[in-house]
Amino acid sequence: MSADEFVEGDGDCVSDGQWSDVRMNADATSAFLERKGWGCLTLADGGCAYSVPMSFGYDGEETVYFHLQTDERSEKMAYLDATERATLLVPEVEPPDWTSVVVRGPIESVPDDEVDDAYVACAENAWFPACPWPEDRDPTELRFYKLAADEVTGRSAVVGE
DSSP: OOGGGTBOSSOOOEEOSSEEEEEBOHHHHHHHHHHHOEEEEEEEETTEEEEEEEEOEEOSSSEEEEEEEEOTTOHHHHHHHHOSSEEEEEEEEETTEEEEEEEEEOEEEOOGGGHHHHHHHHHHHOOOOOOOOOTTOOOOEEEEEEEEOSEEEEEEEEEOO
C-alpha cells in the first residue's frame, strides 16, 4: 500500500527520506478496522484503567460491536458498567511497518432492535479466539455491547525505498 492511499493531505508527515509517520484519513481507518477484527479495549473506573484484548465487529461507519461472555463476578463487567467513554486500540506491527487506529466513545449494551446489526458486523470481520472458561466459573450469557465512535484516529509508518 502506498502512502497516497491512506494519508491525510495536510502535510502532517514526518519523513527522513526512508520512512514517514502519517495520519490516516477516514476511509483508511474504516478499511483498517474492517480488516482487523481484534484490538485492545480499555475501560476505566475513576482513575483506574482496565484493558483487555477483544474481538470486534465494525459496521463500516461508526459502531464497533463486542460479543462478551461473562459472569456476575467479572472484573471486565464491573469496569464496563463504570466506563463513560471507552478506548479501542487496534494495532498492526510488521517491522519496520506499523499502523494503529484508536476509536473512542461511549460503550453500552446493544438494544434488542440492534442485535441483528451486531451479528452481521461480527460475522463479517470479528475474530473469535478459542477461549476456555475456567472450571471454577460458569458463564452466564453472551451479550453484545457497542462502542459508538465519536473519535477515530489512525497513524501509520510507511517505509520508503
